[in-house]
Amino acid sequence: MIRSAFVVAGLLVGLTAVLAQSDPIAERKTAMKAVGAATGLGAKFAKGEEAYDAAKAQGIFKVYIDSAKKMPALFPATSKTGGETTAAPKIWDDAAGFKAAFVKFEADATAAAAATTDLASFRTAFGNVTRNCGSCHEVYRIKR
Amino acid sequence: MRRLMVTFVLFVVLGLGGFLVLTDPRVVSPSPQIGALDAPDVENGKLLFAAGGCSSCHARPGQDDKLNLGGGLALGSPFGTFHAPNISPHTRDGIGAWGVKDFVDAMAAGVSPSGQHYYPAFPYTSYRLMPPKALADLLAYIRTLAAVEGRAPAHELPFPFNIRRVVGGWKLLFFDATPFRPDPAKSEEWNRGAYLVNGPGHCAECHSSRNGLGAIAQATRFAGGPDPEGKGWVPNITQAESGLAKWSKGEIAELLKSGFTPDYDSVGGTMAAVVRNTAQLSDADRLAMAEYLKSLPAVQGPPRPAKAGS
Numbered sequence: 001m002i003r004s005a006f007v008v009a010g011l012l013v014g015l016t017a018v019l020a021q022s023d024p025i026a027e028r029k030t031a032m033k034a035v036g037a038a039t040g041l042g043a044k045f046a047k048g049e050e051a052y053d054a055a056k057a058q059g060i061f062k063v064y065i066d067s068a069k070k071m072p073a074l075f076p077a078t079s080k081t082g083g084e085t086t087a088a089p090k091i092w093d094d095a096a097g098f099k100a101a102f103v104k105f106e107a108d109a110t111a112a113a114a115a116t117t118d119l120a121s122f123r124t125a126f127g128n129v130t131r132n133c134g135s136c137h138e139v140y141r142i143k144r
Numbered sequence: 145m146r147r148l149m150v151t152f153v154l155f156v157v158l159g160l161g162g163f164l165v166l167t168d169p170r171v172v173s174p175s176p177q178i179g180a181l182d183a184p185d186v187e188n189g190k191l192l193f194a195a196g197g198c199s200s201c202h203a204r205p206g207q208d209d210k211l212n213l214g215g216g217l218a219l220g221s222p223f224g225t226f227h228a229p230n231i232s233p234h235t236r237d238g239i240g241a242w243g244v245k246d247f248v249d250a251m252a253a254g255v256s257p258s259g260q261h262y263y264p265a266f267p268y269t270s271y272r273l274m275p276p277k278a279l280a281d282l283l284a285y286i287r288t289l290a291a292v293e294g295r296a297p298a299h300e301l302p303f304p305f306n307i308r309r310v311v312g313g314w315k316l317l318f319f320d321a322t323p324f325r326p327d328p329a330k331s332e333e334w335n336r337g338a339y340l341v342n343g344p345g346h347c348a349e350c351h352s353s354r355n356g357l358g359a360i361a362q363a364t365r366f367a368g369g370p371d372p373e374g375k376g377w378v379p380n381i382t383q384a385e386s387g388l389a390k391w392s393k394g395e396i397a398e399l400l401k402s403g404f405t406p407d408y409d410s411v412g413g414t415m416a417a418v419v420r421n422t423a424q425l426s427d428a429d430r431l432a433m434a435e436y437l438k439s440l441p442a443v444q445g446p447p448r449p450a451k452a453g454s
Binding site for chain 2: 088
């Protein structure tokens with residue numbers, strides 16, 4: 001009895017995990033929102049609206065790196081439409097280019113993290129890596 | 145019976161004659177000034193080139209040099225596909241042989257040197273607000289760029305849109321050829337912004353919905369609408385709740401500089417190219433554009449099919 005309860009519980013956990021994964025549109029939106037929040041903080045540092053914090057600055061690049069690793073898998077062919085997605089069809093027409101954009105984003109974020117030693121170097125590095133936002137959105141995102 | 149035939153033929157002739165007269169592309173040249181303009185200011189021309197986003201349509205696709213103005217970009221529309229022409233200073237394939245008057249006629253009246261109407265996919269409907277001196281500056285800047293060989297493919301337009309004369313009728317109905325008039329009741333900054341937004345910036349050309357004949361629906365100017373090029377939705381940039389009501393002047397100027405919205409989303413699609421252009425303007429010009437946009441009354445655009453996005 002107890003064993004079967006465990007099995008059911010285990011199945012439920014597994015099912016929840018599957019369900020959570022089966023909504024890639026929501027998941028990629030959450031990931032992009034995290035990138036946006038990190039960028040907002042970085043912009044505050046860069047503009048001097050918030051005191052620069054070395055650990056938090058590294059945290060920004062970590063968010064970029066993590067999302068760059070995670071994002072390419074969140075665009076399965078089943079998620080072209082729905083959930084108010086602003087994903088452009090080009091993501092699937094040019095899957096190689098889309099993946100390459102994330103490889104570049106991750107590489108740029110890694111380089112930015114290494115190059116950041118103080119606020120001045122953060123400003124330059126942050127400016128370089130955030131250029132990826134617009135260049136990728138230009139091609140792989142529709143207007144909204 | 146015979147009389148009826150004569151009357152009929154007469155009407156046809158009158159109708160055709162009327163069509164030809166009314167759609168005549170002859171230019172009432174706006175400028176006795178053109179011959180008497182000061183030496184062109186190339187720096188100002190460069191600024192207007194950025195503000196006007198010329199390279200976003202006229203740069204040759206498939207290569208990275210935005211100053212290669214060989215043209216060829218396809219622009220989709222409900223009327224067919226347009227191809228942006230070569231506007232490099234190449235004498236045969238571009239506009240290298242043009243004089244200032246040719247350029248002013250094209251930009252302010254939508255008429256080519258050979259006397260044909262341009263389709264309003266080329267936003268002379270907005271560029272007309274630039275005075276001849278500014279246009280001469282812009283032409284002088286374009287002349288400093290590389291001459292590129294080769295012509296863009298012809299437009300792919302079905303009948304009757306393939307007849308350029310038809311554009312003459314369109315102009316009668318929708319083309320207002322008046323130049324920019326500053327509003328003396330408003331600040332200098334506001335007037336600068338109004339000029340940049342409505343003239344070279346031609347923001348309303350995308351950020352407005354259009355009527356069945358492809359003219360901007362003036363009642364909902366700047367209020368966004370479906371993307372005429374295909375998927376997606378062009379945002380409302382009036383002071384409506386769904387528009388820029390919650391944006392500060394500084395936030396609008398920031399978007400035009402870095403492409404970031406107040407919640408640090410980064411604009412995509414063709415607006416990314418616009419930001420590459422507006423990023424080249426001065427902070428003062430971007431703030432002036434924001435000042436003007438903040439003064440636009442709240443206007444609801446066409447309803448969005450799905451519920452509003454984030």
